[in-house]
Amino acid sequence: xxxxxxxxxxxxxxxxxxxxALLTDHYELTMLQAALRGGAAHRRSVFEVFxxxxxxxxxxxxxxxxxxxxxxxxxxxxxxxxxxxLTRTGVIDETTAGWLADYRFSGSIHGYPEGEVYFPGSxxxxxxGSFAEAVLLETVILSILNHDSAIAAAASxxxxxxxxxxxxEMGSRRTHEQAAVAAARAAxxxxxxxxxxxxxxxxxxxxxxxxxxxxxxxxxxxxxxxFTAQVTALGRGTTLLVDTYDVREAVRTAVEVAGPDLGAVRxxxxxxxxxxxxxxxxxxxxxxxxxxxxxxxxxxxxxxxALAAAPVDRYGVGTALVTGSGHPTCxxxxxxxxxxxxxxxxxxxxxxxxxxRNKPSVGGRKWAYRRPDADGVAEAEVVGAVPPPxxxxxxxxxxxxxxPLVRDGKVVGREPLQAARERHRRAFDRLPMSxxxxxxxxxxxxxxxxxxxx
Amino acid sequence: xxxxxxxxxxxxxxxxxxxxALLTDHYELTMLQAALRGGAAHRRSVFEVFxxxxxxxxxxxxxxxxxxxxxxxxxxxxxxxxxxxLTRTGVIDETTAGWLADYRFSGSIHGYPEGEVYFPGSxxxxxxGSFAEAVLLETVILSILNHDSAIAAAASxxxxxxxxxxxxEMGSRRTHEQAAVAAARAAxxxxxxxxxxxxxxxxxxxxxxxxxxxxxxxxxxxxxxxFTAQVTALGRGTTLLVDTYDVREAVRTAVEVAGPDLGAVRxxxxxxxxxxxxxxxxxxxxxxxxxxxxxxxxxxxxxxxALAAAPVDRYGVGTALVTGSGHPTCxxxxxxxxxxxxxxxxxxxxxxxxxxRNKPSVGGRKWAYRRPDADGVAEAEVVGAVPPPxxxxxxxxxxxxxxPLVRDGKVVGREPLQAARERHRRAFDRLPMSxxxxxxxxxxxxxxxxxxxx
Numbered sequence: 020x021x022x023x024x025x026x027x028x029x030x031x032x033x034x035x036x037x038x039x040a041l042l043t044d045h046y047e048l049t050m051l052q053a054a055l056r057g058g059a060a061h062r063r064s065v066f067e068v069f070x071x072x073x074x075x076x077x078x079x080x081x082x083x084x085x086x087x088x089x090x091x092x093x094x095x096x097x098x099x100x101x102x103x104x105l106t107r108t109g110v111i112d113e114t115t116a117g118w119l120a121d122y123r124f125s126g127s128i129h130g131y132p133e134g135e136v137y138f139p140g141s142x143x144x145x146x147x148g149s150f151a152e153a154v155l156l157e158t159v160i161l162s163i164l165n166h167d168s169a170i171a172a173a174a175s176x177x178x179x180x181x182x183x184x185x186x187x188e189m190g191s192r193r194t195h196e197q198a199a200v201a202a203a204r205a206a207x208x209x210x211x212x213x214x215x216x217x218x219x220x221x222x223x224x225x226x227x228x229x230x231x232x233x234x235x236x237x238x239x240x241x242x243x244x245x246f247t248a249q250v251t252a253l254g255r256g257t258t259l260l261v262d263t264y265d266v267r268e269a270v271r272t273a274v275e276v277a278g279p280d281l282g283a284v285r286x287x288x289x290x291x292x293x294x295x296x297x298x299x300x301x302x303x304x305x306x307x308x309x310x311x312x313x314x315x316x317x318x319x320x321x322x323x324x325a326l327a328a329a330p331v332d333r334y335g336v337g338t339a340l341v342t343g344s345g346h347p348t349c350x351x352x353x354x355x356x357x358x359x360x361x362x363x364x365x366x367x368x369x370x371x372x373x374x375x376r377n378k379p380s381v382g383g384r385k386w387a388y389r390r391p392d393a394d395g396v397a398e399a400e401v402v403g404a405v406p407p408p409x410x411x412x413x414x415x416x417x418x419x420x421x422x423p424l425v426r427d428g429k430v431v432g433r434e435p436l437q438a439a440r441e442r443h444r445r446a447f448d449r450l451p452m453s454x455x456x457x458x459x460x461x462x463x464x465x466x467x468x469x470x471x472x473x
Numbered sequence: 474x475x476x477x478x479x480x481x482x483x484x485x486x487x488x489x490x491x492x493x494a495l496l497t498d499h500y501e502l503t504m505l506q507a508a509l510r511g512g513a514a515h516r517r518s519v520f521e522v523f524x525x526x527x528x529x530x531x532x533x534x535x536x537x538x539x540x541x542x543x544x545x546x547x548x549x550x551x552x553x554x555x556x557x558x559l560t561r562t563g564v565i566d567e568t569t570a571g572w573l574a575d576y577r578f579s580g581s582i583h584g585y586p587e588g589e590v591y592f593p594g595s596x597x598x599x600x601x602g603s604f605a606e607a608v609l610l611e612t613v614i615l616s617i618l619n620h621d622s623a624i625a626a627a628a629s630x631x632x633x634x635x636x637x638x639x640x641x642e643m644g645s646r647r648t649h650e651q652a653a654v655a656a657a658r659a660a661x662x663x664x665x666x667x668x669x670x671x672x673x674x675x676x677x678x679x680x681x682x683x684x685x686x687x688x689x690x691x692x693x694x695x696x697x698x699x700f701t702a703q704v705t706a707l708g709r710g711t712t713l714l715v716d717t718y719d720v721r722e723a724v725r726t727a728v729e730v731a732g733p734d735l736g737a738v739r740x741x742x743x744x745x746x747x748x749x750x751x752x753x754x755x756x757x758x759x760x761x762x763x764x765x766x767x768x769x770x771x772x773x774x775x776x777x778x779a780l781a782a783a784p785v786d787r788y789g790v791g792t793a794l795v796t797g798s799g800h801p802t803c804x805x806x807x808x809x810x811x812x813x814x815x816x817x818x819x820x821x822x823x824x825x826x827x828x829x830r831n832k833p834s835v836g837g838r839k840w841a842y843r844r845p846d847a848d849g850v851a852e853a854e855v856v857g858a859v860p861p862p863x864x865x866x867x868x869x870x871x872x873x874x875x876x877p878l879v880r881d882g883k884v885v886g887r888e889p890l891q892a893a894r895e896r897h898r899r900a901f902d903r904l905p906m907s908x909x910x911x912x913x914x915x916x917x918x919x920x921x922x923x924x925x926x927x
Contacts, residue, residue, distance in 0.1 A: 046684050046686055047683075052707070159650055189498065192498070193616075194620055195620040195655055196496040196612075196617055197496075198651065217496075218496050220558070229499030235504045235508065236827075237809045237826070237827060238508065238513050348796055361694075
């Protein structure tokens with residue numbers, strides 16, 4: 020594949036929508052209105068993002084989208100047109116509109132940093148502020164984290180199944196056009212190589228790659244004409260697609276046209292295991308020993324693993340990546356876990372939780388650390404809802420998972436995407452080896468709760 | 474649920490991104506560059522969007538996203554910043570950038586109108602222009618149609634499972650924040666009632682609905698305080714959420730606070746069948762005979778059908794809707810099916826198709842009509858790749874499925890969303906009754922091909 024190196028600095032506003040304020044469920048605003056009217060709107064509140072379980076059979080989750088959440092919080096502003104829409108349609112009254120006109124999130128957000136892994140009960144994000152200002156962020160925060168983390172979890176499994184061979188993200192056409200950009204970003208966090216998505220290159224500086232489709236071959240009178248046009252324009256290092264007609268004939272033509280320095284051939288259909296071996300043998304016989312083989316037909320982590328012994332140099336993954344390989348969303352929720360005991364501004368925080376039997380929640384603001392064993396391998400996710408006992412305090416300090424993301428309304432947790440990518444590699448490397456197993460199983464480490472004596 | 478009537482006229486540009494040009498796979502631009510250099514770029518070409526199969530077990534597909542495709546084609550412009558990005562990163566050379574600077578799609582697009590149903594082989598969209606201008610649109614057209622049609626297909630099944638009871642779209646938090654807006658739109662096309670997504674109300678004029686979450690109850694010192702605050706702010710017609718603590722107690726409190734004119738209660742957990750019966754009985758005993766029951770916990774088309782005999786008035790659907798109920802994407806492809814026989818501007822069109830055994834394509838520009846039986850019920854999707862024989866020409870004219878969407882670069886197929894919604898209802902009503910079955914099966918009508926004598 021022809022690849023770009025990736026643009027280091029994307030235009031500052033390339034990633035930003037005009038306003039994220041209406042990417043929000045109607046009920047956030049009716050709750051706000053009722054709380055403003057009733058007087059409880061300004062009670063200090065703590066909301067927590069967590070998940071009760073991983074998708075069935077998955078061994079770990081991957082936090083992704085954190086950087087996009089920070090952008091969304093900054094861009095959560097109600098302009099005149101949006102307020103006019105909300106009052107005209109009766110979603111809110113004028114008093115609420117007046118309050119929203121000045122809306123800026125002024126609270127604090129802590130969270131697992133992007134690329135980190137997570138488990139059931141991990142306090143992935145903790146949002147603190149008045150009820151009014153924090154409840155409004157629920158929908159957009161969950162949308163971003165649930166989508167991006169689902170893609171990253173699938174990407175991480177594929178990255179590790181590929182065992183060092185680059186995996187190219189090429190799923191844009193199989194998902195919403197903007198979700199595609201976020202999917203390319205999440206896949207990159209989880210170790211993918213380049214993406215086919217140009218907007219992801221433009222917004223986030225992710226390297227992009229791609230060469231040609233069957234249409235290019237069909238446009239020309241002969242396959243040879245197509246290969247000649249491509250090599251003339253893109254050089255011998257290009258990737259020629261060899262399965263439009265007959266693969267054996269195409270490989271011969273490709274090497275005749277480009278010479279033995281041809282960069283790569285791509286196979287997009289058929290039995291990839293058989294074809295990879297045949298094409299490798301043929302390329303070697305033709306002297307094209309350095310010409311790589313790229314395969315791209317309906318791959319997922321299982322198909323990638325099945326090709327481990329095949330002479331394949333790169334994998335291209337589309338549908339399975341952007342649909343989370345069977346799990347297109349996570350089940351993260353955004354729950355009120357503590358709030359001021361009364362309307363008094365100095366009232367202490369009170370843990371709260373609903374009692375519904377099949378959706379249990381643990382009240383109270385959480386801390387979390389990942390306990391390593393003697394070899395530094397993670398052995399438990401430890402989550403507490405009361406201040407850590409003295410014998411744990413140092414551990415929580417040392418191995419704590421929550422970092423500051425927003426402080427008093429100001430974003431403090433922004434980082435280059437590369438940092439999240441490196442963090443994911445390190446976090447995965449510290450998990451037990453069974454994390455790399457593709458088979459269904461329990462989370463690779465258990466979650467232990469410290470809930471105090473109550 | 475408190476509902477807005479839906480804004481009739483959304484701001485003209487509310488639905489539009491700055492530019493859709495980079496929502497595009499890298500290889501579309503390398504193919505362009507190679508074709509410009511090689512000389513074949515200006516050959517007249519016909520690309521077709523179709524699918525080889527429906528998702529496993531599904532009886533019909535639903536076309537959605539057509540209106541969004543028209544916006545995306547109009548907004549497909551390369552500005553200075555984007556061209557600078559593409560040349561700086563080496564995706565394209567200066568010659569190609571010069572060509573792209575003036576890019577406006579000047580060709581024509583025909584397609585199945587939005588809301589129409591489709592089957593394997595249906596020519597869902599036909600894009601005609603020079604190879605250069607038409608190949609560039611592949612990625613963004615497929616992203617939109619594959620996503621929106623997947624959601625609409627799931628929504629249509631849910632709508633029909635609900636058998637006239639309104640279904641509320643509330644899946645925003647389970648999908649990418651912009652995909653959520655498109656999902657609300659697609660669900661509305663396929664017969665859903667209001668959405669929780671405010672941006673969908675703002676952009677597309679879809680009615681929105683929502684009242685409160687468990688957090689609102691937990692914010693208050695007692696459930697009674699919360700209900701009182703909500704009824705005071707939103708009126709007796711509001712929907713009170715009754716499963717934060719004990720459902721029986723909550724229903725009693727709700728009617729005490731709001732009186733027997735309470736609009737609705739919502740149940741979001743537990744055995745919905747059992748709860749619906751119990752709560753209905755309790756409401757009736759309390760004299761709240763007109764208070765409706767809304768259920769919203771992890772519903773899909775099967776759970777909705779299972780509640781058909783329960784005293785439920787409205788369903789709220791989230792995750793299952795935005796993830797396409799097991800099929801989050803369609804497998805629509807965008808294939809070159811015909812192109813000019815030579816570089817001569819007057820050269821005739823030549824059908825083309827690749828030969829790969831497991832991904833067969835039918836070359837040539839298609840026509841299609843849905844053949845009704847004597848009672849007007851559809852009995853076959855008829856697709857032809859050669860001019861229809863004289864005995865069929867009148868039928869194709871009368872029951873033809875393709876309508877003009879873009880003519881010589883100008884959008885001619887724009888219509889109100891309501892028109893697509895009504896079209897879907899009519900199209901579904903003309904399918905055999907088995908279309909409403911939720912069980913797995915074959916497409917409800919077969920596709921017949923007229924491929925001529927070759």
